[in-house]
Amino acid sequence: MDAVQFAAVAASCRWSKKSLAIARHILVDGVSLPETAAKHAVTPKHARVLLARFKEKAERMAERMTERKRLEAFMQKEQPKLAVHPLTSFLNDMQTLREKGYTFAQVVAYLKTNGVTTSETTVRNFLRSNG
Structure with a gap:
């Protein structure tokens, strides 16, 4: 050795x-x-x-x-076959915004400024299942 x-x-x-x-x-x-x-x-x-x-x-x-x-x-x-949800990379940001009192509409607007198009319902469901 x-x-x-x-x-x-x-x-x-x-x-x-x-x-x-x-x-x-x-x-x-x-x-x-x-x-x-x-x-x-x-x-x-x-x-x-x-x-x-x-x-x-x-x-x-x-x-x-x-x-x-x-x-x-x-x-x-081998690349992963499971698709990664487009909101995953913004999870911490969305949680922070919600904790600070931002509405789901405001979170959607934030995501739109970062190139992610989504709805309030999608954000709500995503945060519920990942938070």
């Missing part, structure tokens, strides 16, 4: 500096397990347990990265 990979896994650990140093000496620096255990005043068994746990964490992290890459590759290749 190289230093960059080690740092990525170590960042996700809530281990003590001593435990991380033991794992690093063995995995990155290539120091033998008995030598590392002696240097850090732990038993070889304890060092072996830390090493096994760190490797397990690294494997789980690699699996999650692989899953994430597969998902991203699929999303780049």
Whole structure:
């Protein structure tokens, strides 16, 4: 394991500096397990347990990265088939206007100034279902 990979896994650990140093000496620096255990005043068994746990964490992290890459590759290749409602990008604006006391007619006028043609009923129903 190289230093960059080690740092990525170590960042996700809530281990003590001593435990991380033991794992690093063995995995990155290539120091033998008995030598590392002696240097850090732990038993070889304890060092072996830390090493096994760190490797397990690294494997789980690699699996999650692989899953994430597969998902991203699929999303780049395949576009969503569900249509996005044209009012979705204005949801926060419409909610703010309504909270400030603006009427549905005024909200429709605001949307019209932003290039969205709709009705008061559509806005009312959209806010009811998304608010």
